[in-house]
Amino acid sequence: MSQWEKLTKMPSAFTQQLHDLYEKEALPMDVRHYLSAWIESQPWQRAAADYDLALVLFQGLLENLDIQYSRFLQEESFLMQHNIRRYKQNFQRYQEDPCILAGNICWFLEKEKAILQTADLAEQVQSLQVEQGGFVSSTQQDLDRRTASLKNEVQCMEHTVACLEEQQDEFDFKYQTYCMEAVASKAEKDKFQILINKVNECRQNTLVGLNKLLTNAKALTTLVKKELAQWQRRQQKACLGAPDSVCLDQLEKWFTCVAECLFQVRGFLCKLEELVGKVTYENDPVKAQKPLLQGKTEEILTDLLMSSLVVEVQPSMPQGKGPLVLRTGLQFSVKTRLLVKFPELNRSMKVVTSMDCEAPQIKGYRHFNLLGTVTKALTMAESQSGGMAAEFRHLHSPPPQTLKEQKSGGGGKGANDLSLSVTEELHIIYFDTLFELKGVAVKLQASSLPVVIISNSSQQQSAWASVLWFNTLSLDTKDILFFANPPAATWQQFGQMLSWQFVSAAQRGLNDDQLEMIAQKLFDKQESYDVCSVPWAKFSKEKSPDTFWVWFDGIVVMVKSYLEDLWRDGLIMGFVSKGKERTLLKKKQGGTFLIRFSESVVGGVTFSWVETITGDPKVKTIQPFTKSDLSQIPFHEIIRNFLILEDENVPENPLLYLYPDTPRDQAFGKYYADKTGNDSPYLKYIKTRLVFVSKGNTLEAVPLMLTDVPHDQHPQPMNGEGGGAAGASGDCLETHLDLHVDPVLDPMLYDSAANSGEDVMYSSSPFVDSEPLDASLLAPAL
Incomplete structure (x- = not known):
């Protein structure tokens, strides 16, 4: 099957890309359709650099158009006769330099291949997801379609700008020749007026296209940032044991695509400025509209870049129960990643870490510094997928005696204004870097989820309870005073969080019957637990042996240490009351x-x-x-x-x-x-x-x-x-x-x-x- 036949049989979602590609007259779609077999069999890429071969192909194109004209003449297709005659006349302009024609056709064929590859990839992904019994969300499908469409728009704009430059150079050459002549006839003046009108029209169309492209880029940036927010929420839940995917490769692909397109738009605007420097005239649209387009481009690009630095792996200790619980004096690791992947930035961007930059200045609240290697370069070697990442492996907080000297105000545990315990005190680690590329400079910052810092292993169980409660209930990842007035958890939130603990420990969560027994332990027997809620105090703060969390966590630890296989295979009923057991x-x-x-x-x-x-x-x-x-x-x-x-x-x-x-x-x-x-x-x-x-x-x-x-x-x-x-x-x-x-x-x-x-x-x-x-x-x- 020829390439053109494959293109005409693509799904409707990709057919629009083909129509957008052939909006311009450089290669009419009618010509591409009726001469498809001949066009695909010719060495256009070689002809673009070989004048003699390009001339032969140019003559062959005209001959094939004559054959098509004769065919339509026999079929009495008046409209197609008219179109073919007009197309042949337009192609005559390449007679002096047929290499340009060969280059244009070669460009169209390559863009067609790119569209086909995108359609094939989408089909393969859909087929794979069906085989695995999964699915790709409609949002992800929409983002894939939009990014592919944006790339196609940029490629078309590249061709449009190239045609504008060619048309302007032709006008400039002829105009300079005209100015050297002493006398010019009215017919010649009219001819040059037609040429400058065409240049003006082409500039107008280019500006309209750029504006449309930026509008689409802004809408796509908004969607990508929403998907990033969804990923951050999935990461919060994954820290608690939820089996959610936190892979960043797809987000990196979308971020990088939009950033590359915006940098290309900046290049188009620079090219327009260069062309205006060569030829300008009264009411030149580029002079009036370029500053607005330039500002819009910088705004969208800055907005995208400021969201591109993320914490890929949250702070964690090898000795901890889970992430986000750190102990003074012990090393921990954390990993950042830049979602805009430009190979030329490899090892050139330095990430600097700090802690408690925005900590509240209240009595008794501890303030920390970070020791160890606090500056690292973003490098592709730190990521298995080749992304731009910086992993900090040897950070640690000062020992307790240093913390006492850093306290703001007097008093110890329980003496601060908010009466927060050590395990309810939240701290944030910040990561700062500077993005510099092609004249664009933007300061970037990312922050970890709130961490709990303990000084003794006996505090670890309570600290993990705080991490669970915060990340189950809070969507504001910078709310470090969350435990000043912690909300209650609904039974649905609470039960899901408990189930994740078993998923994390032994790859099997809690079923409805097991959750019902736990609900009975907490609320006594009721008709429905959906309206019940669990306050923070009942979960973790009540003194032992009444603390629910101490009892539940003891079971999780036992399962993870000694019963993992039996639990994973469903051999342990586990949570069942004595009455129901009998x-x-x-x-x-x-x-x-x-x-x-x-x-x-x-x-x-x-x-x-x-x-x-x-x-x-x-x-x-x-x-x-x-x-x-x-x-x-x-x-x-x-x-x-x-x-x-x-x-x-x-x-x-x-x-x-x-x-x-x-x-x-x-x-x-x-x-x-x-x-x-x-x-x-x-x-x-x-x-x-x-x-x-x-x-x-x-x-x-x-x-x-x-x-x-x-x-x-x-x-x-x-x-x-x-x-x-x-x-x-x-x-x-x-x-x-x-x-x-x-x-x-x-x-x-x-x-x-x-x-x-x-x-x-x-x-x-x-x-x-x-x-x-x-x-x-x-x-x-x-």
Whole structure:
């Protein structure tokens, strides 16, 4: 398929670009259409530099026009006969220099290719998005279309200015020749008047085109800045764990395109000034309109450039919970990026950092300086995509003793006028640079999102709570006094923010049922939580153990550290109340279990199962495991090796089906290190087993070390300090006591230990809410 055929079959959104390209008479669209095959087969680029070849092609063009004229004559198409005759007459002006004609046709063919490439790229992007099940927003599609259209307008304007210069040079040459003659006839004067009228008309058209181009550039700049604001909001949410894209490549493409077009417009205006210097006349439109167009161009370009410096990566420490929490004396990194990509500016623009330039001068508010390398050059080497970036890797704030000297006024924590705590005090880092290119100089500034600066790791949890609250609720990224009167969060905002914490920790957020349990914990049971709101004090400021955030963050940390895979795969129900847990399990077959987070133990996880041996189903729950347990034994191994040993019965694992009905080993099998529990590397390494012993109405934990002993010695239950009684700390692997095993009481356990040489440790974790048991129960859980 020829290039012209492809152009005529483009989507309507790109057909307009083709019509705009052929608005001028340099190459009429009729000629391009009827001679398309011949035109595309000729070496126009070589002819533009070869006079003899250009002359041959020029003669060939005229011959083909004669053929088309004869064809329309036979078809009695009077209008096309007229048009072809007129086109041939217009082409006669290239007889003296056919290279200009060859260059013009070559230019048109290249612009056609650019339009086709843009259309093909848009089609590929749309196809890719359909394959991936995604979509490109209508705003992005509109921006792509507008930037492509603006580039096309600039290219057409380039050709228009070139034609104006050619026409003016022709007039100037003939006019100078005319002035050298002593006498000129009236006919010659009329001829020159026609020429100058054409120059004037061409100047008028050029100015109209420039004005239209600037109007479109201003509208596009407004759209690009709106998209930048949307990106900044996405970045705020991404800092909290939201899975939003914060890639800047598309924005950089739009910013750079508009900036390049505006710099080209400045070049066109300079060319017009040059032409006016050569030829001018009374009521010259360029003299009257150029200053206005120049001012409009500078205004739009400055507006665009002042938004082009952004913080691509917000301040963060390697040791922190997340970005925007900094600690005095410790290094942090931050990265800036210039969205206007001009390779000639590589390494020439210096970015300088500072802090608290606009900090309030109120009593007790701390003021910081930055230490380390505070000046860096924007360079393409700092960005994987080749953008203009500057990454600061070794910035840090002074230590606390320096901060005390920098305080404004007296008083310490809690003594300032606003009664802000250290973790509610917000600070901003600023980045300044100077953009200088082709006579344009603009000062640029970007600022980070507000950061919280702490002096002790114990403040980190509260500081992260402040970061979450601010970036969830505030759209004003410079509101450093936000916590003087912090707003409440709606349940929708609050629930979404909590879900992002799990997305960030383990790539899986909270579902509606899990959020409902949290809502019940906060508001008690209601018909609808949409009208509920959470105040800042209830979220983080109430004293422990009532602080919601301490409880919730403990769970997030535990999941990220020990349960990430299980949570990501949806094996942990997590947030479910005890009441709902019983309702769910009692409807299921015996041995069905679920895993949930403790409502009372910070950072605790437990499992409950249902027994249906006789009578009504009974739900049993184990005391929560904490990080001290999970740091030694993976949770899936605890589930896998958990056993109930009843007197005179074979030991068995009561955990058979993960709720609702997935067999245990099918659910957790892929995490097992081997196929059999007895050969587990965790058992070989730790050489312990968790055993739960029934005592009265509860299952008391008794840690036991196995040794070869006479058969007449019996194990003694643990009491006091040595025993770690039920309901103790819950750190089930921290206490143990060397005891003997009675082979009569537990011959199976004794034989197993004697043959393997392993130790067995009883856990200090009792059953909770369990029914009285008649027989002695032993439950080795590993």
